[in-house]
Structures are given as C-alpha cells and as structure tokens.
Amino acid sequence: NAGVTQTPKFRVLKTGQSMTLLCAQDMNHEYMYWYRQDPGMGLRLIHYSVGEGTTAKGEVPDGYNVSRLKKQNFLLGLESAAPSQTSVYFCASRPGPQETQYFGPGTRLLVL
Amino acid sequence: DQQVKQNSPSLSVQEGRISILNCDYTNSMFDYFLWYKKYPAEGPTFLISISSIKDKNEDGRFTVFLNKSAKHLSLHIVPSQPGDSAVYFCAASAQTGANNLFFGTGTRLTVIP
Secondary structure: OOOEEEEOOEEEEOOOOOEEEEEEEOOOOOEEEEEEEOOOOOOEEEEEEOOOOOOEEOOOOOOOEEEOOOOOEEEEEEOOOOHHHOEEEEEEEEOOOOOOOEEOOOEEEEEO | OOOEEOOOOEEEEEOOOOEEEEEEEOOOOOOEEEEEEEOOOOOOEEEEEEEOOOOEEEEOOEEEEEEOOOOEEEEEEOOOOHHHOEEEEEEEEOOOOOOOOEEOOOEEEEEEO
C-alpha cells in the first residue's frame, strides 16, 4: 500500500495562474480532506469529502475548488493563484467518521 | 483566531527523561482531542487521542491528560527516545468523528542522546 500520495511535491506559480493538486489513496477510504499549513498556524481544513461525488467546505475554502469524481482521488484546484495561497498543502483520508485520519507527505506551493 | 494553542514552539529533553507537551483550547464545545506527530517531509501521523469523558488515556510510553475545567491537555512521553524527536500537533473537534479538526501550531521536540 502506498497510503496517501500527493502530486506534485513542490510547485512554483505566478499570480493568476491555475493549477490542480492531486491526492490519491489506495486504502478504499470514504473520507478525504485538504488542509493547508502556514507558519505560526496549525493545519486548517480547506474542503473535505465524505464519499465519491460529494464535497463540503471547511474552515478556509475561499479561492479553492475541489472534486471527488473517483473514490480514490481528491483534487484541489486553484483557479487564479494568489501569494496568500503560498503554503504547504496536506491531504488526508480515513475509512469512516470514527476513524483517525491518515495524511499524505504534503505539497509545497509558492505563489510569486 | 487560534482555538487550539501550543505556546511552546520547542522543547529539548534528555534521552530517558520525561517529555511534557502542553496544549490549551478556547472552545468549550470541543470534546475530542488528538495528538499527531510529524517528521520533516512527511505528513502528520496519529499518536493518541482522548474523549472528554476521560481525563487520561495511555498507550505505551505515551499518556494524554485532559483537564476540561482548565481547557488544557498535555502529552507525556516516558521515557523519551531520540526517535521521538519530531513536531507534535495537538488537535480538537466538537465531537468524535467530526470532520472539522482544529490544530495547534505544533511543538518541536528534540530528544538529546
């Protein structure tokens, strides 16, 4: 099992560019999450999904969109990147609501 | 506004001694608490949790204590080992299994051999 993987590991964007971060899990988990981590702050939830075809907003959803077309993948999109979106992005998944979350290794994004 | 706070950014402890990591929270609705451990270039991994119906939970060398009246929890690691050197995050949610987890800023633990 690869667990939770994230692509890419690192990316530099210019302001206004768009990109998609991919999260994939091979554990057949229903629930998936996207977080961001900024210096001096804890991880903050951006969006999450409780099953294929469903998504919901977390604590800091503005500027991001997500899709869960396949159970194993959770995509995070930035339509028009801003310097404030410079961060480390973590994806997580878990089998169900009573289980703990398994995290991916993170994607470091720099928006210039 | 940070609802979960870890006021010590770093902590150094000698190998074999006890490490105590602290966490405070402000939201009285929180009733489920977790600790995650993070190594560089990896994602956080779950360590231990506690529900508000308990005041202590133990798992091997790791014990979490919860003081609801003080809105404070702590993680004790005894004995500390060099492999415990990592960043430790405290997290809280309003119920067990809730999707919104609120994380603290982390404490970097260094265990000195």
